[in-house]
Amino acid sequence: MKKSTANCIEPxxxxxxxxxxxxxxxxxxxxxxxxxxxxxxxxxxxxQRQKLFDAQQSSIQQFLAERFAKGxxxxxxxxxxSTLKQYYRYLIRIGERQDNPTAxxxxxxxxxxxxxxxxxxxxxxxxxxxxxxxxxxLRDRCMLELMYSxxxxxxxxVGLQLSQINTNLGLVRLIGKGNKERVIPxxxxxxxxxxRYVKQxxxxxxxxxxxxxxxxxxxxxxxxxxxxxxxxIKKHLLKAGVKTVYSPHSLRHAFATHLLNHGADLxxxxxxxxxxxxxxxxxxxxxAQARLQSIHxxxxxxG
Numbered sequence: 619m620k621k622s623t624a625n626c627i628e629p630x631x632x633x634x635x636x637x638x639x640x641x642x643x644x645x646x647x648x649x650x651x652x653x654x655x656x657x658x659x660x661x662x663x664x665x666q667r668q669k670l671f672d673a674q675q676s677s678i679q680q681f682l683a684e685r686f687a688k689g690x691x692x693x694x695x696x697x698x699x700s701t702l703k704q705y706y707r708y709l710i711r712i713g714e715r716q717d718n719p720t721a722x723x724x725x726x727x728x729x730x731x732x733x734x735x736x737x738x739x740x741x742x743x744x745x746x747x748x749x750x751x752x753x754x755x756l757r758d759r760c761m762l763e764l765m766y767s768x769x770x771x772x773x774x775x776v777g778l779q780l781s782q783i784n785t786n787l788g789l790v791r792l793i794g795k796g797n798k799e800r801v802i803p804x805x806x807x808x809x810x811x812x813x814r815y816v817k818q819x820x821x822x823x824x825x826x827x828x829x830x831x832x833x834x835x836x837x838x839x840x841x842x843x844x845x846x847x848x849x850x851i852k853k854h855l856l857k858a859g860v861k862t863v864y865s866p867h868s869l870r871h872a873f874a875t876h877l878l879n880h881g882a883d884l885x886x887x888x889x890x891x892x893x894x895x896x897x898x899x900x901x902x903x904x905x906a907q908a909r910l911q912s913i914h915x916x917x918x919x920x921g
Contacts, residue, residue: 631657631670638704647773655701656670659698663677675719682698682699699720699726703720706719736860736864737872741869747857753819756819760819761850763807764811768873776844778790778832778833783833785812785816788803788806789801789803789804790803825839825840844866851864851868873890874890
């Protein structure tokens, strides 16, 4: 974790984040989310003349209730509670607190929503939207093709280094959530655009002052950010005439859904997505239900 954590409101937050980084090897985005949760709770406690170190169960419940009243989702509150549970277990483990104020607080029930996924026709429109005559358009086309071809997370996509791509073997080596490595195949179409971008587009985006090893570069010659990539997707969706608002992970969801629709098994999709649990991948089976119904209607004698 970068030492920006040293500027935390409470010094113990910094120690906790460093402990997570050293013991669990969590991704920087995850550590940042934990940090923000603890900062937010610490600020609220300060208005109640309390400190994070010795917060009580009643204060935590009140904070969660106020967040919910202001529109925080059950998923957001569940994540924050998970952060607090880990934090107070950490204090007990290092001997700085005897009790856990979160022990009797249950996480709110989360109704799992189906991920938004683009249809195959909309995918084709989106992939054709970037202007491939420009360096930026060539970059965007390559990013879209690679994400759809390999099911990368947005953070994995924008964090790719040149050394992680093997165009001869058609493989991408990734370090995903929990610092776990996985190697995934890249389709021929994505490899084609990857080759064109590296040879024709990327050199024009490189900066003489900053020779970044990042695969996908911004106008400054450094790695493109997640936020910039999402803004580009929205621009290309608009140009493609796709009016539904999707999430930055829509191409990843489409990758999984379309694989299942075309006959891939769930275990394979799980491995390609980098899910640690099959239950996480199973949500895509609901989206693929239409395919199962059509197969039944086509092949069953009473269909």
